[in-house]
Amino acid sequence: MQAARALVVDDEPDICELICLTLERMDIASERAGTVDEAERLLRQESFDLCLTDMQLPGRNGLDLVRLVQQQHPELPIAVITAHGSMDAAVEALKAGAFDFVPKPVDLKMLRKLVDSAMKLSRGSLPDPRSRRTLLGDSSPMQRIRGTIVKLARSQAPVYISGESGTGKELVARTIHEKGGRADKAFVPINCGAIPGELMESEFFGHIKGSFTGATTNKEGLFQAADGGTLFLDEVAELPQHMQVKLLRAIQERAIRPVGGQQEITVDVRILSATHKDLAQLVEDGQFRQDLFYRINVIQLNVPSLRERREDIPMLVEHVLTRLAGNNGQTGISLSDDAMQALSRYPFPGNVRELENILERALTMAEEQTITADDLMLPDHEPLSPAPSAPSGAIPEPDDDFLLEDYLEGIERSVITKALEKTNNNKTAAAQLLGISFRALRYKLKKLDLE
Template sequence: MTRQRALIVDDEPDIRELLEITLGRMKLDTRSARNVKEAREWLAKEPFDLCLTDMRLPDGTGLDLVQHILQRHPQVPVAMITAYGSLDTAINALKAGAFDFLTKPVDLGRLRELVATALRLRSADSEELPVDSRLLGESPPMKALRKQILKLARSQAPVYISGESGSGKELVARLIHEQGGRSEQPFVPVNCGAIPSELMESEFFGHKKGSFTGAIEDKQGLFQAANGGTLFLDEVADLPLPMQVKLLRSIQEKAVRAVGGQQELVVDVRILCATHKDLAAEVAAGRFRQDLYYRLNVIELRVPPLRERREDIAQLTEVMLKRLAEGPGLSPARLDSEALDKLKSYRFPGNVRELENMLERAYTLCEDDRITADDLRLADACGTSENGDASLAQIDNLEDHLEDIERKVIMQALEETRWNRTAAAQRLGLSFRSMRYRLKKLGID
């Protein structure tokens, strides 16, 4: 069986020898180059499965080599070796397309983990992900999104996934994880807005028995649970500022310390994050740390809202209705042409999640497995025009209309915080007592 091959590029003989010995023990064949010119010559002569390159080289930089490999040998992952503390340099390398980075002096355990992850990457023979029931759509924005997911899956760079509520940000994060070298390791999603602030440090980093009242045993944190895999921070803008400081340090040091613990634990975690808020605006308003923003937003991936890909609605509805009919004795419903036209002209503030909820309700109410425009109840769903203004013809009673709006807003906050009432109240700027009163008044259980 042909052994996998790595190209090592560094002008320091000691570093080259250290890397050759370590990779040789991992059963890899290695080739060494002292500069960019020699590296290009090796790449032209032989195929490689991995490249490790220093940033500073006699005739150029590691970034020059990254760009050359991306253009000529895009299937080869490139890891950058940078000086200790050169975080800006490492981030620039990731933005340029490097797979990951190491700092000098090279930690051999970290090196072995990086190499193993790089070699697990799937060969990118196809240009985009196969279309399945989770990421549907043939519109230009969706085709572009699938291509971006495949590229990002071949990197270890932190990714900031932006998009409106209900647009599918967690699904995109899962696909990045599943298509990458960490696919066999854990994917751990966490909704940052659903964790009470006083429990955040324990939830993220774990705690030791007796470290605080109620800590009756050691507990593993989310970072430890995701070790070797991916940690997805959903609604990251909801993190309080003190927790942002601790999160930044853990990401930079690649280590965590449990509450009440004395030693730091090294963790190998890829960070993906998302929020429906404008994170740059949160930074400008002083609610989100700029240094953490730059650390998380190495690469931004935007998930398009449903109204920007209306041509996908027919395919989405067909698949969703088939899924609703998967129970015993159920038959799939169909949309009549008028109902489909109504959906295509609707603004969908709740995006794909709203479409799914709307179809589930219509499927329950329709007759003879035929969904009409009336079954969709679009007037009830929005009560607004395309511009978001309520039509007076649709309002019979102002108090009832305002209650409907309040109910929808509260339900959305509860869904986004996975029915954590405390977190939902914080998101809406309400006290818990006020939230409890409104839930009782509106009949929300």
């Protein structure tokens, strides 16, 4: 393979020399240019694997060069060198298509990591992600999503993934990671709404032994665990205000300070975030910091709901049933025509996650190899029948006069009883089969006198 080559664009000889020397030690040859015009000429004449440019140049600036490269050499990763504290300029460059940025004074460790990631993209040395989980669907929205992901994977820009609950936002984030230059490093997901407020800073940034009651050892935080890789902040809208401030600083400075620590630790992390809430509206309402929103929302990607891609339902059903049946050691499981029609009409407020829960429940409850519409237990397909005095596990026979609440309790009693029988009265497993929390199951058991 031909030796790697980089184009370094900077009018300051000392910085240019430092960068070229660092590249040389990484076995990367370099050409130098002092202006955008000179860089444009070299790009026409020669081939490069990477371009590094200062933002402040005589005449046209680094942002102009980023745009030029995007238009004329879209496969070439370009990174910018920004003045200290110029995050606005860095964000603007990322929006224009820059691969990444490094602030002045140039941190050589950070620079080497950036170059490593860029070279993996440029030289096609990424791991093959085809064997991993993929985003299923041939609908136009899913084709657009996959095309966008390919572009986002060639950048280190923060991405804000929006969409309803259950649409697969974490899978989108994982796919961006696995197709990018950080694929060989960790992907660390964190649900911001699941961490108690008093433990959040320690979880994110780690802590030093003795820094608070219970801190018996030093502990690395999630930023350190994701160093070199990707940190996925799910339900980022749930972050309390004090953590929004600390997260903003960590993103801007690319450094964190463990609780009780005296020194900052440099971290190289790509931030992907998601929430099902309207983050822009939360900013308007003063519940989410505008400056943090600006930093994490450099690029926004909306994941479509299942209602917007109904033509993908048959493919998703086949995939989910194959996986579930395989996990249970079952074969030959199929869906009847009326069941598929029922799913095609259903609005799926819980999206793909709800589809998985419906199919898992139906697979558990079905008496035959073919799952019917009744097995799905969708609202439009439940046989109406009263349940005032039904025995445990039995759905009452129809009557001319019945109450809706009694009927619903009868259905619930029957479904819960079957789930408990299937799991040998393991309430935790039964709750999972039913797609509800353990606490919700306990409430229903008490309400229905099934305890």
